[in-house]
Amino acid sequence: TERKKRRKKETDLVEEHNGHIFKATQYSIPTYCEYCSSLIWIMDRASVCKLCKYACHKKCCLKTTAKCSKKYDPELSSRQFGVELSRLTSEDRTVPLVVEKLINYIGMHGLYTEGIYRKSGSTNKIKELRQGLDTDAESVNLDDYNIHVIASVFKQWLRDLPNPLMTFELYEEFLRAMGLQERKETIRGVYSVIDQLSRTHLNTLERLIFHLVRIALQEDSNRMSANALAIVFAPCILRCPDTIDPLQSVQDISKTTTCVELIVVEQMNKYKARLKDISSLEFAENKAKTRLSLIRRSMETCTNCVRFMSITRNSVSGKGRLHRGNYPSPSSPVVVRLPSMSDVPEETLTSEAVLETDITEQQQ
Numbered sequence: 001t002e003r004k005k006r007r008k009k010e011t012d013l014v015e016e017h018n019g020h021i022f023k024a025t026q027y028s029i030p031t032y033c034e035y036c037s038s039l040i041w042i043m044d045r046a047s048v049c050k051l052c053k054y055a056c057h058k059k060c061c062l063k064t065t066a067k068c069s070k071k072y073d074p075e076l077s078s079r080q081f082g083v084e085l086s087r088l089t090s091e092d093r094t095v096p097l098v099v100e101k102l103i104n105y106i107g108m109h110g111l112y113t114e115g116i117y118r119k120s121g122s123t124n125k126i127k128e129l130r131q132g133l134d135t136d137a138e139s140v141n142l143d144d145y146n147i148h149v150i151a152s153v154f155k156q157w158l159r160d161l162p163n164p165l166m167t168f169e170l171y172e173e174f175l176r177a178m179g180l181q182e183r184k185e186t187i188r189g190v191y192s193v194i195d196q197l198s199r200t201h202l203n204t205l206e207r208l209i210f211h212l213v214r215i216a217l218q219e220d221s222n223r224m225s226a227n228a229l230a231i232v233f234a235p236c237i238l239r240c241p242d243t244i245d246p247l248q249s250v251q252d253i254s255k256t257t258t259c260v261e262l263i264v265v266e267q268m269n270k271y272k273a274r275l276k277d278i279s280s281l282e283f284a285e286n287k288a289k290t291r292l293s294l295i296r297r298s299m300e301t302c303t304n305c306v307r308f309m310s311i312t313r314n315s316v317s318g319k320g321r322l323h324r325g326n327y328p329s330p331s332s333p334v335v336v337r338l339p340s341m342s343d344v345p346e347e348t349l350t351s352e353a354v355l356e357t358d359i360t361e362q363q364q
């Protein structure tokens with residue numbers, strides 16, 4: 001019940017629209033909605049932009065066409081650390097540049113490194129790389145740094161987010177889902193909370209989890225299981241709000257770790273299932289191809305039969321009688337009997353065709 005009390009209400013969720021970052025609020029003084037121009041009553045659910053203080057009804061905040069005047073322009077500032085995720089992303093850049101850059105590099109050079117993300121890099125080098133990324137992320141050459149330095153800097157970037165990847169707002173929700181008894185229920189619960197994340201947070205979380213799945217799949221080499229990765233990443237992406245009692249937050253650690261591990265394992269299973277689907281599809285495709293070429297070959301044989309038969313027919317018509325019994329009409333080539341083995345070019349003979357010929361010969 002204490003959990004329930006501390007549970008944040010759905011109305012606290014942050015909405016992002018036209019560059020605004022709307023948070024829920026209630027006005028104690030009469031305020032006019034900047035969208036519909038009518039009064040926001042004291043009991044009304046209202047929204048205010050954290051950046052420009054645009055005020056409106058909650059129901060109006062997604063309708064406004066006014067762009068946020070304080071919207072952070074990634075082009076104007078190079079800072080990457082300690083900046084709201086929404087300020088590092090845009091319609092063209094769904095995942096922050098620094099995330100793309102670090103994840104791609106580690107995905108390419110660190111997948112098989114033992115203890116990747118568990119081992120730490122040198123403090124001075126971490127500081128240097130961090131400063132470099134904050135100054136001009138694009139021009140930093142990651143080849144100049146040890147892989148563990150790069151991994152440490154990425155974890156730092158996640159920890160420095162003013163609102164962590166899985167958000168303060170949904171922290172209690174994630175933990176509540178982890179308290180469900182059945183594993184199936186827990187999975188469904190966790191995914192329904194993930195569904196509530198804003199697009200920006202979801203995009204980057206997806207990118208990160210896919211990266212962690214790729215690392216966990218190489219556990220034999222890098223010794224980093226989904227659990228080992230969750231121990232490292234849970235404190236970076238599923239942090240409790242400062243308002244939570246420190247003792248409670250320590251008790252929450254096992255739950256946050258299990259939660260992150262569950263997501264990685266689930267995505268890993270989906271990934272493996274997809275791989276299995278692909279390989280079974282490939283198997284089916286090959287089987288279909290083999291079968292198709294068999295059918296094609298027997299069709300060729302049939303076509304040949306038809307042609308042979310018409311020749312036979314023409315040649316026999318003058319003599320007024322058929323040599324080898326009654327042939328079915330050429331329009332039903334499936335039941336056509338071969339005139340004789342020697343008439344058929346060897347490569348077009350399938351076993352069925354041979355069988356048919358045998359029967360024909362035996363019947364004569």
Ligand SMILES: [Zn+2]
Nearest residue numbers: 020049052068
């Ligand atoms: Zn705004």
Ligand SMILES: [Zn+2]
Nearest residue numbers: 033036057060
């Ligand atoms: Zn309004």
